[in-house]
Amino acid sequence: MISQEELRAIFIEEATEIVEKLDVDIIRFEENSNDFELLNEIFRGVHTLKGNSNAFGFTRLGEFVHHFEDLLDYYRSTKERIEANNLELFVESVDVVKEVMECELNSIKELPRSYSVCLEKIKKLLDAKKNKNPSLIQSESREVLNNLALEFDELPLFPDEDTLEQSIKIHQAMQTEALNLYKIVLTLDGDCYKRGFDHFIFLKILGEQAKSLESFFSMKNVQTIEDFQSTQNSIDKVDIVALTPLVYGEVEEIFEFLFDHEYKITPIQAPPPPQKETEKEAETLFKSASNNNTEIVSNTNINAPKSTIRIDTYKVDELFDSVGELVIAQNFIAQNREIRSIENETINRTIEVLSKITKKIQDRVMSLRMVAIKDTFEKMKRVVRDTSKKTGKEIHLIIQGEDTEIDKTMIDSLSDPLIHIIRNAIDHGLESCGDERVSIGKSAEGTLTLRAFHKSGNIVISVSDDGRGINKERVFKKAIERGIVNEGENLTDSQIFALIMQPGFSTAEAISDLSGRGVGLDVVKTSIEKLRGKIEIESKEGEGTTFSIILPLTLAIIDGMLVQVGNETYIIPTLCVVESFRPEKEIVHIVKGKGEFVTLRKECIPIVRLSEVFNLDIAKSEPWENILVCVETDSGRIAIMIDELLGRQQVVIKTLGKSLSKVKEISGGAILGNGDIALILNVDALRPQSETSHVRD
Amino acid sequence: MAKTVIIVDDSKAVVAMAELALGELIQSGVIEFKSYLNPLKLLDGLQSGSENFDLLISDINMPEMNGLDLAKAIKTSDKHKTKPIIILTTESSNEIKMAGKEIGVTGWMVKPFSDEKLVKSIKMVLGV
Numbered sequence: 001m002i003s004q005e006e007l008r009a010i011f012i013e014e015a016t017e018i019v020e021k022l023d024v025d026i027i028r029f030e031e032n033s034n035d036f037e038l039l040n041e042i043f044r045g046v047h048t049l050k051g052n053s054n055a056f057g058f059t060r061l062g063e064f065v066h067h068f069e070d071l072l073d074y075y076r077s078t079k080e081r082i083e084a085n086n087l088e089l090f091v092e093s094v095d096v097v098k099e100v101m102e103c104e105l106n107s108i109k110e111l112p113r114s115y116s117v118c119l120e121k122i123k124k125l126l127d128a129k130k131n132k133n134p135s136l137i138q139s140e141s142r143e144v145l146n147n148l149a150l151e152f153d154e155l156p157l158f159p160d161e162d163t164l165e166q167s168i169k170i171h172q173a174m175q176t177e178a179l180n181l182y183k184i185v186l187t188l189d190g191d192c193y194k195r196g197f198d199h200f201i202f203l204k205i206l207g208e209q210a211k212s213l214e215s216f217f218s219m220k221n222v223q224t225i226e227d228f229q230s231t232q233n234s235i236d237k238v239d240i241v242a243l244t245p246l247v248y249g250e251v252e253e254i255f256e257f258l259f260d261h262e263y264k265i266t267p268i269q270a271p272p273p274p275q276k277e278t279e280k281e282a283e284t285l286f287k288s289a290s291n292n293n294t295e296i297v298s299n300t301n302i303n304a305p306k307s308t309i310r311i312d313t314y315k316v317d318e319l320f321d322s323v324g325e326l327v328i329a330q331n332f333i334a335q336n337r338e339i340r341s342i343e344n345e346t347i348n349r350t351i352e353v354l355s356k357i358t359k360k361i362q363d364r365v366m367s368l369r370m371v372a373i374k375d376t377f378e379k380m381k382r383v384v385r386d387t388s389k390k391t392g393k394e395i396h397l398i399i400q401g402e403d404t405e406i407d408k409t410m411i412d413s414l415s416d417p418l419i420h421i422i423r424n425a426i427d428h429g430l431e432s433c434g435d436e437r438v439s440i441g442k443s444a445e446g447t448l449t450l451r452a453f454h455k456s457g458n459i460v461i462s463v464s465d466d467g468r469g470i471n472k473e474r475v476f477k478k479a480i481e482r483g484i485v486n487e488g489e490n491l492t493d494s495q496i497f498a499l500i501m502q503p504g505f506s507t508a509e510a511i512s513d514l515s516g517r518g519v520g521l522d523v524v525k526t527s528i529e530k531l532r533g534k535i536e537i538e539s540k541e542g543e544g545t546t547f548s549i550i551l552p553l554t555l556a557i558i559d560g561m562l563v564q565v566g567n568e569t570y571i572i573p574t575l576c577v578v579e580s581f582r583p584e585k586e587i588v589h590i591v592k593g594k595g596e597f598v599t600l601r602k603e604c605i606p607i608v609r610l611s612e613v614f615n616l617d618i619a620k621s622e623p624w625e626n627i628l629v630c631v632e633t634d635s636g637r638i639a640i641m642i643d644e645l646l647g648r649q650q651v652v653i654k655t656l657g658k659s660l661s662k663v664k665e666i667s668g669g670a671i672l673g674n675g676d677i678a679l680i681l682n683v684d685a686l687r688p689q690s691e692t693s694h695v696r697d
Numbered sequence: 698m699a700k701t702v703i704i705v706d707d708s709k710a711v712v713a714m715a716e717l718a719l720g721e722l723i724q725s726g727v728i729e730f731k732s733y734l735n736p737l738k739l740l741d742g743l744q745s746g747s748e749n750f751d752l753l754i755s756d757i758n759m760p761e762m763n764g765l766d767l768a769k770a771i772k773t774s775d776k777h778k779t780k781p782i783i784i785l786t787t788e789s790s791n792e793i794k795m796a797g798k799e800i801g802v803t804g805w806m807v808k809p810f811s812d813e814k815l816v817k818s819i820k821m822v823l824g825v
Contacts, residue, residue, distance in 0.1 A: 194772070194801035196752075196781025201824040254821060257783075257804030259794075 011056050012105060018045045019098055026094045033082045043072040049097070058104040060111060061097070067122045068093050074129055086125060092118055167214045167241045168268060174243055178367070179211055181268040182251055184240040188262050190232045197258070199238050205254050210244040313408070316368055323365045324557075324652030328671045330358040335674050366557075370405035373452045373461070376415055377402045380450060383419050387426045394434060394445045395426060404452035406459050410531050410551060414461070417524040421463045421547045422448070424521065429467035429545050440542070442466065455550075458533075458575065462548040469541040472496050479505065492603075495636065497537035501525040529684075532558070534575065534632075550575070558653050560670070560680065562646035563629065565610045566618040569678040570642075571651060571670060572629060576683050578637065580629040580645060588623045595688040598628060598639050605630060605639045606688045613665055613686060634684045653680065699729040700751040700823050705736050705767065706785065707759040711808075715754070718812035719819070727825055736762040740770055743777065750780065752823055754806075757786045765800060772801045781822045785810075 022045050029038050046069045054062040072090075075082055082090075096118045103111055168183060175181050184206075186199060199217075207213045218237040222228050244251070248267055255263045333339055334355055339347075377399050388395045406414075425448060431437045434444030449464040472493065479485045479499045491499075499505060501521040528535055533551035552558060552575065560571035561580075587599045588607070596607040607628065611618050628639040651670035660666065667682035704715050712732040722728045731750075733739040736759050742748030753771070757764040768782045781803040786793070794805060803822055806814070819825075 189798075191798065191801065193779050195798065196779060196801075196803040196822065201822075204824050205821060253817065256818070257822070259798070 008056065011052055015049060015052060015101060018049050019094075019101055021045055022094050022097065026091050030087055030091060033087055036076065036079060039072065039076050043069065043076050046072060046097075053104070058101075060115075061100045061104050064093075064100055064115065064119055065097060067119060067126065068097070071122050071126050074126065080129075089118070089121055089125065093122065164216060164239050164241070167216075171212060171214075171241050171243050172268065172270060174212065175270045178245055179243050180245070180247065181270075182240075182242050182244070182248075183266045183268055184242060184251070184255075185264045185266075186238040186240065186255075186262065187236065187264075188233050188258070192233045192262075193231065198233075199235060202254060203240070206240065206242050206244065206251075209246055210242045212243040213240065214242075215240045311368075316365075320365055320369070321652075323362055326358055327362055327652065328675075330355055331672075332675050366553075367405075369408050371408050371411060372403050373406050373411065374402040376411055376418065377450055377452070379415060380418060380422055383422055384426070384448060387423050391426055391430075392433070393426060393430050395430070396445045396447045398447065398449040399451075400449065401452040404454065404459065406452070406551070407553065413527060413531055414549075414551075417527050417549065418461070418463070420521070420524045421549075422450075425463055425465040425467070425545065425547070429465040429469075431468055459551045459553060460548050461551070462546055464544060464546040466544040469543055469545055470497055470500070470537070470539040471541060475499055494537065497539060500537070501535065532573070532575075557650050558670075558680065559648065560651050561629070561648050562672070562678065563640075563642040564644040564646055565614075565642050566616045568610075568614070568616060569646065569672065569676060570610065571649075571678050571680045572631060572640065572683065573680065574648060576631045576633065578630040578632055580627055582627050583624050585622075585624040596623065598623065600630065600639075603637070605637050607639045607641055608686050608688050609641050610681075611641075631683045633686070638683070638686060638688070640681075640683070640686065651678070651680075699726050700825065701731060701749060702728045702752045702754065702819060702823075703731045703733065703739065703748075703750045704754045705733045705739055705759070705764070706756040707734055707761075708756070709734065711756065711785070714812075715815060718815050722816065722819065728819070728823070735759075736764070736767045740767060743771060743774070750777075752819060753780065753782045754819075755782060755784055757784050765797060765802070768797075768802055769800045783818065783822065 022042060025038060025042050025045070029035060029042065032038070046065050050062055050065040050069055053059075053065065071093075074080075092114070096112070096114050099112050100115060102108070164183075168181070171181050186202065188197060188199065192198065203213070203215055216239040217235055218239070219235055221236050222234045228234055242251075248265065251265055255265070334351055339351070342348075381397060381399075384395055384397045426446075430446040430448075431440075431442075437446065438444050447466045449462075451460075451462045451464070453460055475496055476485070476491070476499070479496075479502070480487050482504055484499060484502050484505060485491070501524065503522040505522070525535055528549055528551075531551055533549055536548045536550060537545065538548070539545040558571070559574040561574050561577055563570050563572060581600075583598050589597050589599065589604075591597055594606075596609075597604045598607055599605075607623055610616070611620075623641055626641050626643060627645060628641055629645075630637055630639050649672070651672070653668045654670060655661075656663075656666065656669050664685040665682055666679045668680045670678050670680060672678055702719070704712055706712050706715075712734070716723070716730055716732065719728065719730055723730045731748075736755065739748065740762070743750075753768075755764040755767055759767075764784050764786075768784065771777045771780075771782065778801070782801070783804050783806055784797060784802050785806050785808050787808050797805065804818065806818060
């Protein structure tokens with residue numbers, strides 16, 4: 001290790017060098033006092049000397065150069081012309097530095113008289129300058145701090161708006177669909193440390209989940225070290241630019257414990273599609289950014305401008321299919337007993353990695369097919385406007401969740417049903433005129449709400465009106481008239497509402513131009529069912545009606561419940577499953593000529609034996625020895641009798657080919673993780689065997 | 698080093714639920730979990746130096762001592778004055794929040810809370 005003496009020797013050598021250089025520079029400066037580069041040079045020398053002399057206990061020299069530095073800094077930052085007599089003071093000061101240095105080195109206690117005289121002069125001049133222009137002090141120290149920051153390759157401590165804007169622009173260029181850009185402004189109260197917060201916790205949490213994060217601290221209230229208090233927060237503002245996959249709600253959650261006035265999150269949209277001009281601009285931005293050595297540029301490849309390619313959907317489907325196979329193969333490996341029995345850590349870890357990657361690929365490929373429903377909703381605005389004009393009803397349209405993503409193939413088939421439902425809601429749902437609404441205490445303007453959201457693995461698109469609601473009695477009467485239902489049939493509310501979607505049903509007294517031509521809602525129902533979705537209607541008389549279209553996330557994958565009957569495995573789409581249970585003997589009844597029923601909460605539900613539907617060769621057992629899965633179908637609920645529930649799984653749907661497509665009870669097949677094949681049930685086509693034979697008779 | 702999370706609640710059920718919810722964090726050694734049914738005991742421990750914490754989660758209404766008073770008492774010590782304290786409550790009005798801010802309360806969690814929310818809040822406050 002270096003000894004104290006050696007260190008002292010190094011200091012003396014360096015200090016002497018600085019002083020010699022000062023001596024030369026100050027004379028050169030005297031000749032050309034406009035050379036601010038030279039003034040900077042002198043300033044730097046004095047600055048180093050100050051730090052070093054204090055470190056070595058040469059406090060008298062330190063004290064002197066400290067004030068000398070302040071003076072130099074004043075001229076350096078204001079670029080004020082140096083008056084002749086003050087220039088003289090500079091030269092004098094350098095002389096004093098030389099003399100004091102001699103004294104310090106030789107441990108002479110007595111300082112030359114010039115020391116105090118010159119120091120007084122410097123202080124006086126400095127005071128005069130500062131009093132003349134107090135606002136300078138601020139900008140001065142700002143510049144010092146910014147320069148200091150530059151010396152350490154940091155961003156300026158007092159960022160101007162430009163720096164922030166520039167950072168946002170650079171990040172916008174890096175934005176992709178999976179990455180959101182936020183500008184977050186933290187203005188924590190002074191007492192935040194007491195509450196256990198500091199800014200870095202937030203930066204850390206955000207940073208862990210961000211692709212890129214840049215923060216700008218502003219400490220306007222701290223001009224000098226005396227202003228700084230360690231117990232109080234002195235950072236008045238931190239601007240954060242974060243590029244992260246987190247959605248708004250997730251970002252907001254991070255700041256949940258702060259008061260509303262302490263943070264502000266602003267999502268920043270992706271820039272408009274690149275045009276030549278902006279491209280150029282971005283390019284120069286990148287250039288300047290890389291010159292500044294900011295880390296953003298170094299850790300990403302933003303040189304590639306955001307671009308899109310058009311791909312044939314057929315190719316995407318093929319890719320999707322292959323990924324489906326990959327998922328199956330991966331499941332096969334993960335579930336294979338022999339492989340699982342190998343107790344080798346490397347193999348196990350590799351399988352784990354494989355399954356992670358497979359899942360990632362599956363998600364990404366899936367996302368290729370997903371588009372926001374925004375455009376479809378935009379189209380609906382027009383529909384609402386036109387219908388509003390035609391019917392003369394004033395409508396306030398609310399759109400929610402337009403960023404919800406949905407399978408592209410579904411979006412195309414969704415427009416027509418949606419238009420129909422919206423027209424229907426305005427035409428039939430809303431009261432005929434504003435006066436009618438006002439008389440029952442509603443606003444004259446009708447409200448129509450269009451929403452899209454995710455709900456337990458499905459996508460729900462709902463159309464709500466605040467109109468008159470569905471008149472159950474009228475619907476039921478009409479249904480009897482049309483012969484859709486029999487008089488005396490006991491129907492639940494939702495079953496009655498479902499009647500309006502039956503073919504040939506129309507309650508509109510006058511057939512209007514828009515809807516009510518009898519080819520109404522049943523068409524909507526059929527087209528939604530083609531997408532493997534369903535429609536639910538909720539309504540309250542006098543308050544309004546909601547039509548909810550419930551769709552699976554994608555057409556290619558189905559969320560299924562795996563059930564076992566004999567040696568066969570079947571898949572029931574989870575969407576239609578109401579509940580599963582083991583019945584008590586007492587609630588199972590046999591009705592002559594109609595078959596078996598189970599009574600569930602006063603509702604009589606027919607039991608369907610899969611073994612009979614598919615002619616399985618298994619011993620006949622009683623329902624109370626088995627499990628019943630209650631499912632919702634077109635024609636009411638049925639209870640499917642099975643041996644065992646195997647679990648819930650996402651399966652890739654495979655079509656079965658022409659010859660099997662005639663079997664109505666099956667909608668497709670799927671390959672399970674263990675390589676077995678399971679058939680997907682089409683519950684709407686399932687009927688109790690005795691019932692069908694009854695009908696045939 | 699595992700961070701010490703202490704929960705004070707006069708209800709054993711709440712404490713048990715919290716411990717269950719934090720199971721993963723505890724097992725992975727991210728946090729060390731301690732619980733007190735009586736806030737006075739905790740205060741004794743903290744004052745004598747036999748107890749310490751990185752995050753305190755306290756109920757507000759407890760027979761021996763109110764959660765805010767507990768926070769106030771803890772914050773008088775130099776050692777603990779900047780440590781995070783989350784208060785559990787059934788309602789969180791603005792007045793009570795402002796009073797909490799005065800004392801130096803980190804945040805509020807409205808009961809009943811979900812497991813997920815508890816884990817998230819702890820991770821957030823401790824920055825783990």
